[in-house]
Amino acid sequence: MNILILGSGGREHTFAWKISQSPLCKKLFVAPGNSGTAEIAQNVNISVTDFEAVKELVVSKAIDMVVVGPEDPLVEGIHDFFLDDEVLKKVPVIGPQKAAAQLEGSKEFAKEFLFRHNIPTAAYQSFNAQNVEEGYHFLETLNAPYVLKADGLAAGKGVVILNDLNEAKAELKRMLVDAKFGKASTKVVIEEFLNGIELSCFVLTDGKHYKILPTAKDYKRIGEGDTGLNTGGMGAVSPVPFADDDFMQKIEERIVKPTVLGLQKDSLPYKGFIFIGLIKVGNDPKVIEYNVRMGDPETEVVLPRLKNDLVELFIALEKQSLNEKEISIDERAATTVMLVSGGYPGAYEKGKVISGLETIEGSIPFHAGAIVKDGQVVTSGGRVMAITSYGDTYQEAIKKSYENIEKLHFDKMNYRKDIGFDL
Numbered sequence: 001m002n003i004l005i006l007g008s009g010g011r012e013h014t015f016a017w018k019i020s021q022s023p024l025c026k027k028l029f030v031a032p033g034n035s036g037t038a039e040i041a042q043n044v045n046i047s048v049t050d051f052e053a054v055k056e057l058v059v060s061k062a063i064d065m066v067v068v069g070p071e072d073p074l075v076e077g078i079h080d081f082f083l084d085d086e087v088l089k090k091v092p093v094i095g096p097q098k099a100a101a102q103l104e105g106s107k108e109f110a111k112e113f114l115f116r117h118n119i120p121t122a123a124y125q126s127f128n129a130q131n132v133e134e135g136y137h138f139l140e141t142l143n144a145p146y147v148l149k150a151d152g153l154a155a156g157k158g159v160v161i162l163n164d165l166n167e168a169k170a171e172l173k174r175m176l177v178d179a180k181f182g183k184a185s186t187k188v189v190i191e192e193f194l195n196g197i198e199l200s201c202f203v204l205t206d207g208k209h210y211k212i213l214p215t216a217k218d219y220k221r222i223g224e225g226d227t228g229l230n231t232g233g234m235g236a237v238s239p240v241p242f243a244d245d246d247f248m249q250k251i252e253e254r255i256v257k258p259t260v261l262g263l264q265k266d267s268l269p270y271k272g273f274i275f276i277g278l279i280k281v282g283n284d285p286k287v288i289e290y291n292v293r294m295g296d297p298e299t300e301v302v303l304p305r306l307k308n309d310l311v312e313l314f315i316a317l318e319k320q321s322l323n324e325k326e327i328s329i330d331e332r333a334a335t336t337v338m339l340v341s342g343g344y345p346g347a348y349e350k351g352k353v354i355s356g357l358e359t360i361e362g363s364i365p366f367h368a369g370a371i372v373k374d375g376q377v378v379t380s381g382g383r384v385m386a387i388t389s390y391g392d393t394y395q396e397a398i399k400k401s402y403e404n405i406e407k408l409h410f411d412k413m414n415y416r417k418d419i420g421f422d423l
């Protein structure tokens, strides 16, 4: 098969790495890709939301399957675009249709889904510019901290958590009245604060059946000890040590099963990954959010532990025969540490030469914001590269990643030295 992966991050390099191992994959394309995918696939420089350009590529390269990395094309309806097109409709797209992608595209839609299907989550109410006064009153009924979420996609920045009531009211006004996040904050969900430790559960579903993939925990803050600004993710660990069998049973019964059944009851077509953001409150899992794709950098630790041929699983999604597959997981732990550009998640410089890659031993460098320029690998984004390692324990794996990072260099390179510190 000829396969096309859409996206350009560490997640997509990991998909390319995994898919290129499948004997079913003949030619692999990544659009737009990065310096890592360039080594194992053919990069094509088109935007993931330019559906006409994607169509042209699929037709000209005789692509047989499209794997969608990021959320934007899914929320904008790329799967429906394929189904509505006479030429493209026979090409399977891995990722949900637009209606189901609202689980990530609208926080209000997700909360309504969770409540409709009795899936444990934080209490909430949603508001718009017309009833902002009611929003202030609702905030007064809650205890600090206050959780405000822009309804739409806001590039991971739409959640604001504040300790002071007046600041929370001012933030609500900024979001609803001053359009802080543009169209994304036309509506705002105000939520009960959940206190606990976070983890993520990854599910593959064909819309009828599901398979649970390894859990992972990511580290979102830029600073050690989980301090400072939020980033896309600074590192990840899989499996999550505190997610024991008993806890996983609760996740499956209370969250995964009703989610997949809910998709069916609500006629939301879904063939792809569901990324369930969870928080462990006491001994119980509650849902913080759904994402309709894999996480980044969680993919960099989840896929390396999956022993199955991923292309075979994707074919089973298309045929809705996922129930016939057995998932096989590597017992070892996997960890990843993200190397970022100095200044990220604020302003940073690009074009820095990355050296030492050829000296890496026993870790896998998944490229993210990195491209080839004049024959050299140079930085092109905030998150530059995820260094993944295996180990019998996550401590061993993390040690390996840090040993290899010592050998890597680019100007103003930064990374967290405490991934896994809280486990």
Ligand code: AMP
Pocket: 122, 147, 156, 159, 191, 192, 193, 194, 195, 198, 220, 277, 288, 289
């Ligand atoms: P989200 O974009 O929904 O993942 O939210 C970003 C982050 O905000 C999450 O990873 C949590 O750390 C935090 N968060 C979101 N909702 C809640 C909540 N109800 N209680 C506590 N923390 C939350």
Ligand code: GLY
Pocket: 218, 232, 233, 291, 294, 295, 296, 297, 298
């Ligand atoms: N690492 C979090 C995300 O992919 O949304």
